[in-house]
Amino acid sequence: MVRAKTWILKKQFDGFPERSNFELKGEELSEPKNGEVLLEAVFLSVDPYMRLLSSFGMKNGDVMIGTQVAKVIQSKNPTFPIGSHVIAPCGWRTHNVCCGEGLIPIMRDWPQDVSLSLALGAIGMPGLTALYGIEEVLGLQRGETLLVNAAAGAVGSVVGQIAKIKGCKVVGSAGSDAKVAFLKELGFDQAFNYKTVGSLEEELKKASPDGYDCYFDNVGGHFSSIALQQMKNLGRIAVCGSISVYNDTTPQTGQYPYLTMILKQLKMEGFMEARWKHKEPQSLKRLMGWLKEGKLRSPEHITKDFENMPAAFIGMLKGENFGKSIVAV
Amino acid sequence: MVRAKTWILKKQFDGFPERSNFELKGEELSEPKNGEVLLEAVFLSVDPYMRLLSSFGMKNGDVMIGTQVAKVIQSKNPTFPIGSHVIAPCGWRTHNVCCGEGLIPIMRDWPQDVSLSLALGAIGMPGLTALYGIEEVLGLQRGETLLVNAAAGAVGSVVGQIAKIKGCKVVGSAGSDAKVAFLKELGFDQAFNYKTVGSLEEELKKASPDGYDCYFDNVGGHFSSIALQQMKNLGRIAVCGSISVYNDTTPQTGQYPYLTMILKQLKMEGFMEARWKHKEPQSLKRLMGWLKEGKLRSPEHITKDFENMPAAFIGMLKGENFGKSIVAV
Numbered sequence: 001m002v003r004a005k006t007w008i009l010k011k012q013f014d015g016f017p018e019r020s021n022f023e024l025k026g027e028e029l030s031e032p033k034n035g036e037v038l039l040e041a042v043f044l045s046v047d048p049y050m051r052l053l054s055s056f057g058m059k060n061g062d063v064m065i066g067t068q069v070a071k072v073i074q075s076k077n078p079t080f081p082i083g084s085h086v087i088a089p090c091g092w093r094t095h096n097v098c099c100g101e102g103l104i105p106i107m108r109d110w111p112q113d114v115s116l117s118l119a120l121g122a123i124g125m126p127g128l129t130a131l132y133g134i135e136e137v138l139g140l141q142r143g144e145t146l147l148v149n150a151a152a153g154a155v156g157s158v159v160g161q162i163a164k165i166k167g168c169k170v171v172g173s174a175g176s177d178a179k180v181a182f183l184k185e186l187g188f189d190q191a192f193n194y195k196t197v198g199s200l201e202e203e204l205k206k207a208s209p210d211g212y213d214c215y216f217d218n219v220g221g222h223f224s225s226i227a228l229q230q231m232k233n234l235g236r237i238a239v240c241g242s243i244s245v246y247n248d249t250t251p252q253t254g255q256y257p258y259l260t261m262i263l264k265q266l267k268m269e270g271f272m273e274a275r276w277k278h279k280e281p282q283s284l285k286r287l288m289g290w291l292k293e294g295k296l297r298s299p300e301h302i303t304k305d306f307e308n309m310p311a312a313f314i315g316m317l318k319g320e321n322f323g324k325s326i327v328a329v
Numbered sequence: 330m331v332r333a334k335t336w337i338l339k340k341q342f343d344g345f346p347e348r349s350n351f352e353l354k355g356e357e358l359s360e361p362k363n364g365e366v367l368l369e370a371v372f373l374s375v376d377p378y379m380r381l382l383s384s385f386g387m388k389n390g391d392v393m394i395g396t397q398v399a400k401v402i403q404s405k406n407p408t409f410p411i412g413s414h415v416i417a418p419c420g421w422r423t424h425n426v427c428c429g430e431g432l433i434p435i436m437r438d439w440p441q442d443v444s445l446s447l448a449l450g451a452i453g454m455p456g457l458t459a460l461y462g463i464e465e466v467l468g469l470q471r472g473e474t475l476l477v478n479a480a481a482g483a484v485g486s487v488v489g490q491i492a493k494i495k496g497c498k499v500v501g502s503a504g505s506d507a508k509v510a511f512l513k514e515l516g517f518d519q520a521f522n523y524k525t526v527g528s529l530e531e532e533l534k535k536a537s538p539d540g541y542d543c544y545f546d547n548v549g550g551h552f553s554s555i556a557l558q559q560m561k562n563l564g565r566i567a568v569c570g571s572i573s574v575y576n577d578t579t580p581q582t583g584q585y586p587y588l589t590m591i592l593k594q595l596k597m598e599g600f601m602e603a604r605w606k607h608k609e610p611q612s613l614k615r616l617m618g619w620l621k622e623g624k625l626r627s628p629e630h631i632t633k634d635f636e637n638m639p640a641a642f643i644g645m646l647k648g649e650n651f652g653k654s655i656v657a658v
Contacts, residue, residue, distance in 0.1 A: 052588075056592075217587065220587035224585070224587055239587050242588045245587075251585075254582050255580055255582055256553070256581060256583055256586075257586065258549035258568050258599070259549060261598070262568055262569070262570065262599040262600070266599050267596070267598040267599075268596070268597045269590070269594075269595070270587070270589075270591040270592070270593065270594050270595050271591070275594065
């Protein structure tokens with residue numbers, strides 16, 4: 001018998017998450033039956049979407065939602081042999097007994113010298129999100145100028161690098177001077193600290209006086225109101241995240257975008273990467289290819305110990321991470 | 330020598346247009362030189378975009394912008410013989426001398442029994458706007474449900490009818506009970522008076538409990554904030570007009586749409602019909618075909634006398650028109 005630890009949502013978030021919203025619990029797991037496996041978490045992901053989706057369907061006492069890289073430590077399912085690794089959408093838990101459903105084996109031929117944690121980052125959901133936003137939603141073309149915000153985050157940092165691979169000019173916004181320096185290391189053409197610029201509007205104009213062909217939005221709210229004004233005619237906007245409003249207790253209001261969308265004939269699309277599930281194997285291979293060629297760096301912000309999941313989550317929402325936030329068990 | 334009358338923008342609009350913003354002036358026209366024609370207005374158009382665009386580049390003393398159907402009454406340009414009719418973007422004037430540039434001959438084979446005024450309505454810019462919004466922007470498919478607001482207006486009334494031709498369910502919003510009755514006559518499946526419904530949200534739910542695949546937006550602002558919540562996943566939105574905000578002295582604010590766009594993976598695009606200029610001849614033929622087959626009705630709200638242009642314009646902005654607002658000289 002294995003004893004799992006789990007983090008539950010003790011009390012639904014009201015505004016910015018606090019440590020007191022979470023509770024660590026123990027759970028006795030029964031032996032795997034036929035068709036089942038026993039998983040042990042190796043790396044767990046904390047992502048902004050967890051804050052957002054907690055308001056849709058989670059109730060007090062539920063285990064926090066989330067994805068992990070797990071090792072199969074007992075198996076009664078031949079598809080998942082002992083010692084193999086899987087991506088498991090089983091929430092914030094150290095161990096889990098489950099049938100194979102929903103488990104995704106780690107990509108075949110995963111290189112020995114690449115940390116499996118990247119399957120939760122640049123070679124996983126955030127990387128796919130960046131890729132599909134650029135290719136499926138924006139249709140970004142060589143020579144175009146792209147704006148991305150939350151640019152030092154798990155998705156934003158990959159967005160900027162893929163746009164550079166595609167021969168584009170990339171402007172990134174982030175929340176500290178150290179992140180700005182980090183973005184320049186990653187190859188961004190322009191980067192600025194949105195917290196210290198006098199005027200976001202002026203900063204966007206300075207970074208690209210001709211405006212922007214494409215805007216990859218992870219932030220929403222006021223930032224987007226300003227950014228839309230700096231789009232070129234027929235510009236495209238991929239709406240990936242809206243982290244500036246996830247912690248609102250009452251919805252923020254601001255300028256409507258509709259008039260600007262008419263005058264500039266803008267196209268804007270909200271998306272989630274799961275829409276292109278059928279392309280996943282080939283897309284992961286492309287991301288891994290860029291990584292191995294040295295064209296894509298995959299910075300990670302690693303927090304140790306399962307006990308620190310809430311701290312890692314809260315820190316990520318505060319923007320303390322450079323690249324992908326990961327908890328290593 | 331011909332004396333033209335013109336309506337000038339005496340004083341830039343500040344909020345809702347008033348009679349005192351306009352001034353009627355006389356203008357002596359010289360004889361047409363080689364390559365020039367003398368035009369006489371027959372029908373003039375008043376459209377919401379004139380309110381919007383007055384803020385972009387017009388100054389006090391300029392002739393009001395606009396398009397008319399005009400008759401060539403003197404000609405030194407063989408392309409435009411005396412007695413022929415053209416669509417002329419020459420503003421609010423009874424007469425004009427101009428070279429051929431910018432003039433569009435009325436469609437060849439224009440039927441004798443169809444008023445030339447329709448070249449400013451269902452078989453002109455508003456009709457093309459409806460068609461391109463549906464086909465190029467929304468990609469509306471048979472069996473889908475479409476929402477359109479300002480549905481009794483020049484564009485909205487054509488949108489609903491084309492959507493019916495395409496085998497869709499159409500829900501229209503308008504600003505009076507008489508307009509609602511008018512929409513039902515035009516074949517709309519559902520129509521409601523947004524001014525008297527208790528809750529727009531509930532009304533939209535009632536009209537289509539499964540939500541909307543497509544939304545053709547002529548209104549913007551608060552209406553759109555509510556409508557977006559009623560879209561189906563992967564819904565599409567064509568942003569054509571934003572009449573609810575054209576007369577604002579300070580920009581309205583409201584709920585940001587970005588989060589809804591992510592959660593429902595919505596696609597939204599602002600557009601103007603001029604983008605598809607290359608398709609115009611064939612598109613006008615299609616509209617005329619539907620008209621002749623009795624599938625497209627083209628209601629007009631006709632105001633007599635050039636002197637009444639400001640009244641017609643203000644009345645249209647107030648929503649007094651059923652269908653296309655036209656001034657007949």
